[in-house]
Amino acid sequence: MRGSLNRITLHQSYPKPIVIAFISDIHSNLEALQVALTDIEAQGVGTVVCLGDVLGYGANPKEVMDLVQARCKFTLLGNHDAALLDDQQAFGFNERALTAIDYTRNCLDPELEENHAYWDWLGELVPAMAFLDPRVSKEEVLLVHASPREPLTEYLLPALSKSPEKLQANFEAAAHRLTFFGHTHHPGWFKEGDPFVRATDEVSVLELQPDCRYLINVGSVGQPRDNDPRLCYAIWDGATVRWRRLDYDREIAREKIHQAPDLPDILGDRLLRGR
Secondary structure (H helix, E strand, O other), X not given: OHHHOEEEEOOOOOOOOOOEEEEOOOOOOHHHHHHHHXXXXXXXXXXXXXXXXXXOOOOOHHHHHHHHHHHOOEEOXXXXXXXXXXXXXXXXXXXXXXXXXXXXXXXXXXXOHHHHHHHHHHHOOOOEEEEEOOOOXXXXXXXXXXXXXXXXXXXXXXXXXXXXXXXXHHHHHHOOOEEXXXXXXXXXXXXOOOOOEEOOOOOOXXXXXXXXXXXXXXXXXXXXXOOOOOEEEEEEOOOEEEEEEEOOOHHHHHHHHHHOOOOOOHHHHHHHOOO
């Protein structure tokens, strides 16, 4: 994968401590994103990167896109974002996900000139990128939405520990020591040779060992699925990864989905359960 990747190297100076916040899987949840970005600011983070799935499921696609474009240094393409651009990318989506894509497309009506900039921005996104910020680390890392092997769609779920060949194939495809990803909505990490470790309140910091390789899931801002309904994002300082779990007004986000035309109520109800 190394030869085919887009690359971004950051050189700008920021007055704040040099750490990177990774957010992912916002899924048009404005309430969660607002709280996450406020906390990121309070943590003194100078750079925010989004690992994809800005859209889908939630009620506020335009407002979320506006915030992501304003606050994120760059953004990857997620599979739900890709499905909005191309119906063929929605293969395998369940009925609820397809309905949410239709709702999002109606909100971003491409026939209206006022929405063209949204579509242009989405069309420029890619699902994987090599990233280097020498102020944080001299080491280039890999950023993907889903997996090193299939950056847009493959699920690196916690149970992948039971499929060591598939897991090792992804470590080999990465060609980087550190890979950050989203997509599964399960925060935590695989260290090469070890089972998945969930990021929880009790285990919220990963001390990176210099001779080890990692696949690191940053969690989901807008739709956690690890039985914890609080939003999740991760902060990386070169030596550690630290996960943040925060409450937000899930009832408002849920009610917006209930009131939105055509969005299934279950997409709001699941926000209360973290499933």
